[in-house]
Amino acid sequence: MDHENWSIIDAVIATSRRVLLNGLPGTGKTYAAARRNVKEDQAVYQITMTEETPAAEIRGHFLPKGDEMVWMDGPAIRAWREGARLVINEIDRASADSLSLMYAILDDPEFAELTLPTGETVRPAKGFHVVATMNGEPYDLPLALRDRFPVTIEVTDVNPEAIAALPTDLQVPARESALVSDEDRRLSIRLWMEFGSLRSKLNRKFSSKEKGTVMAAKAIFGPRWSEALRAIKFNEYDEAS
Amino acid sequence: MFGKESTRGAPTPLVEAITKHRGDWTVHNQDWGGQTDNTDHEIWVPLNDDPCTNCGKSHGAMIRGHELMHSKLSPDALRPVKVQVGDKEITVSAANVEVAEEYRINHSLAQIEGSSIVADGWCSPAIEPGIHGVMDQGKYVEPIKLAVAGGPGADDFVVMHLSKYRANLTKAAKDAVSDKVKSQIADKQKVTSALIDAIPAYSAAAARIMGTSRGKKLPSWGQVEELAAFLEINLRDFNRKLGEMLKETPPDLEAFDKTLAKHYRSTKPDSLDPDKEVKKDGVKLTMGEPSGGVEDVQWGKPDKITEAKLTESMPAWKLQKANRAVEEGTVPRYMHRWPTDKRVFHRTKRKVGGTLLIDDSGSMGMTGEDLQKILEAAPLATVAVYAGDDGGDRGEIRVVAKDGKRAKTEDLSIEEYGGNAIDGPALEWLGEQSYPRIWLTDGGVTDLNFGFAWQTVEAAKKLVIKHKVTMVENATQAAQVLKSGKFAR
Numbered sequence: 201m202d203h204e205n206w207s208i209i210d211a212v213i214a215t216s217r218r219v220l221l222n223g224l225p226g227t228g229k230t231y232a233a234a235r236r237n238v239k240e241d242q243a244v245y246q247i248t249m250t251e252e253t254p255a256a257e258i259r260g261h262f263l264p265k266g267d268e269m270v271w272m273d274g275p276a277i278r279a280w281r282e283g284a285r286l287v288i289n290e291i292d293r294a295s296a297d298s299l300s301l302m303y304a305i306l307d308d309p310e311f312a313e314l315t316l317p318t319g320e321t322v323r324p325a326k327g328f329h330v331v332a333t334m335n336g337e338p339y340d341l342p343l344a345l346r347d348r349f350p351v352t353i354e355v356t357d358v359n360p361e362a363i364a365a366l367p368t369d370l371q372v373p374a375r376e377s378a379l380v381s382d383e384d385r386r387l388s389i390r391l392w393m394e395f396g397s398l399r400s401k402l403n404r405k406f407s408s409k410e411k412g413t414v415m416a417a418k419a420i421f422g423p424r425w426s427e428a429l430r431a432i433k434f435n436e437y438d439e440a441s
Numbered sequence: 442m443f444g445k446e447s448t449r450g451a452p453t454p455l456v457e458a459i460t461k462h463r464g465d466w467t468v469h470n471q472d473w474g475g476q477t478d479n480t481d482h483e484i485w486v487p488l489n490d491d492p493c494t495n496c497g498k499s500h501g502a503m504i505r506g507h508e509l510m511h512s513k514l515s516p517d518a519l520r521p522v523k524v525q526v527g528d529k530e531i532t533v534s535a536a537n538v539e540v541a542e543e544y545r546i547n548h549s550l551a552q553i554e555g556s557s558i559v560a561d562g563w564c565s566p567a568i569e570p571g572i573h574g575v576m577d578q579g580k581y582v583e584p585i586k587l588a589v590a591g592g593p594g595a596d597d598f599v600v601m602h603l604s605k606y607r608a609n610l611t612k613a614a615k616d617a618v619s620d621k622v623k624s625q626i627a628d629k630q631k632v633t634s635a636l637i638d639a640i641p642a643y644s645a646a647a648a649r650i651m652g653t654s655r656g657k658k659l660p661s662w663g664q665v666e667e668l669a670a671f672l673e674i675n676l677r678d679f680n681r682k683l684g685e686m687l688k689e690t691p692p693d694l695e696a697f698d699k700t701l702a703k704h705y706r707s708t709k710p711d712s713l714d715p716d717k718e719v720k721k722d723g724v725k726l727t728m729g730e731p732s733g734g735v736e737d738v739q740w741g742k743p744d745k746i747t748e749a750k751l752t753e754s755m756p757a758w759k760l761q762k763a764n765r766a767v768e769e770g771t772v773p774r775y776m777h778r779w780p781t782d783k784r785v786f787h788r789t790k791r792k793v794g795g796t797l798l799i800d801d802s803g804s805m806g807m808t809g810e811d812l813q814k815i816l817e818a819a820p821l822a823t824v825a826v827y828a829g830d831d832g833g834d835r836g837e838i839r840v841v842a843k844d845g846k847r848a849k850t851e852d853l854s855i856e857e858y859g860g861n862a863i864d865g866p867a868l869e870w871l872g873e874q875s876y877p878r879i880w881l882t883d884g885g886v887t888d889l890n891f892g893f894a895w896q897t898v899e900a901a902k903k904l905v906i907k908h909k910v911t912m913v914e915n916a917t918q919a920a921q922v923l924k925s926g927k928f929a930r
Contacts, residue, residue, distance in 0.1 A: 373458035381465050385453050423450050430506065430554075431458040437553055439461075439514055440658040 226388025228359025283327030547592020596644035741862035809850030811916030831860025872908030
């Protein structure tokens with residue numbers, strides 16, 4: 201297991217004001233971005249970018265309330281105001297509209313400021329920091345955006361916290377199969393999490409470990425159920441020294 | 442179907458989750474059989490559980506499990522290993538290491554998933570021709586290797602197919618017309634029975650060495666080396682015993698006595714009376730000093746071992762491998778025979794070789810016609826004549842036919858010498874040549890000490906036994922021996 205990878209991630213999240221995590225899906229990037237090193241009482245705001253996410257959704261917009269229009273802060277401005285953590289998922293999918301706003305939000309805190317349509321100028325409060333995630337390569341990002349993430353870490357291993365949360369017998373197969381580069385054969389950590397949970401419930405329901413396990417495997421892994429179970433079983437055995 | 446293709450919706454093995462060879466792997470689909478490359482991280486397995494078109498069983502899960510086990514346990518490559526056995530260090534061939542490793546893989550698979558998964562891999566219609574094929578080719582230790590490599594229970598499977606093979610031989614023996622074929626079939630039957638008897642012991646030894654299931658521990662590499670060393674020693678021994686069993690036709694020494702009796706009016710060498718006049722080829726022989734033993738025999742030394750100019754070639758068609766139609770095979774070549782004898786398959790018949798040594802003393806020797814007769818029977822035979830200086834210590838061994846070429850008739854006789862004297866060295870030369878080793882002689886052997894006496898006869902007999910020589914009296918007999926395949930070996 202590449203312990204160093206996650207040690208570095210642990211060290212930099214929240215310590216650095218802007219961190220970008222990229223790597224294979226299902227390795228626990230989003231989980232880490234939202235949970236790691238969050239201070240007590242510190243809010244976390246999460247947004248997930250799509251090609252159609254407008255800047256207004258991130259910054260804020262007016263909402264009709266009775267006879268008048270009321271300003272509503274978006275997650276980015278709220279995070280600025282509160283000194284909170286802003287998690288931006290799938291940052292590489294940001295639309296042109298939201299990208300421009302993103303540059304402003306991600307500016308160095310010393311210079312960052314934004315005047316809202318209400319006329320109010322806001323600046324990031326102390327404690328504000330950003331953790332962004334993406335599945336592709338950082339080189340896919342526009343240079344200006346890439347430049348705003350001096351700390352970019354490729355996640356090469358599965359989040360140990362996610363692995364530790366699995367039943368012991370699933371930990372090795374889950375970790376290894378989640379890192380397979382061939383997409384056709386990869387089994388994400390989410391599938392294993394779900395399998396672990398469903399297996400436990402079905403085993404109780406049918407009062408049969410074998411029946412519950414097979415049913416859960418078939419439901420989660422489809423035609424690959426037997427090979428997934430084989431991977432679990434094989435890992436219970438070691439070569440004698 | 443073979444090659445990299447989408448594995449979506451297929452029971453693709455999670456090799457990365459099992460292997461000890463970390464890194465990215467490529468999984469290829471292969472409909473039959475499996476292969477694992479632990480160096481380049483590639484695995485070829487059936488990505489389906491479809492029933493086999495030959496036997497109806499589904500082999501996919503077994504093959505995937507087997508190959509996954511290779512990725513989990515096997516080293517990058519299987520090489521020869523040195524193993525300490527007692528106070529000796531032996532080198533075990535890579536082939537035997539592979540057999541032992543295959544056993545460990547199947548043993549481990551059975552330990553984890555139960556023995557029935559291993560049996561799922563055995564496809565009778567596909568494996569039976571392979572077993573029968575190696576038996577036909579004389580690769581007799583292969584069934585043992587297969588029985589071991591196949592893992593627990595494979596011995597019964599292999600023995601079953603060997604029993605079928607033996608039953609086929611019994612049937613074939615009834616139909617065989619020539620003595621030679623009958624003798625060959627009898628040999629195969631003996632070997633097949635020996636294999637059927639031996640295989641369970643090898644299987645039991647493999648099981649003992651790998652041990653019974655010990656919790657969740659799979660056999661170690663050390664156990665593989667131990668089994669490989671066991672195979673190295675015992676298969677070599679088995680092969681040697683088989684060789685002895687098949688070559689146990691001893692030289693016919695009675696023929697020696699009969700020949701002597703015919704030519705010298707004496708049935709036993711020790712009755713050769715020194716005072717009695719003994720003639721060879723009508724010439725009175727000097728009987729040597731009767732006192733002394735076989736160890737005192739002193740042969741002459743051939744001063745020349747030559748090769749006559751081999752200018753005459755046998756017709757090319759006689760040297761080519763003969764083809765024959767048989768009932769079993771892989772590629773039908775003679776479909777026109779189907780309505781008649783059903784022998785539609787083709788098999789190549791090896792041309793006979795061997796070595797013939799001819800006593801060229803006195804009136805012995807060989808005519809051009811004799812040589813032709815012999816070469817008709819064995820076109821690739823090596824034929825040599827020899828003669829010594831009677832009363833002297835010199836002589837010549839002259840090769841007159843070899844590799845399908847023969848000397849002219851005028852070169853078949855050694856004019857320079859007319860006696861024996863070098864029978865012993867000539868037999869030693871014959872002992873270095875390929876089987877069958879045939880000696881055309883009248884049995885009248887002489888040396889420098891005794892001349893023609895019981896001592897020289899006994900010394901010659903010892904060499905005949907040592908080198909497993911078949912004695913014949915004339916070219917016709919020699920040709921018969923070569924054709925029948927019945928000779929000392």
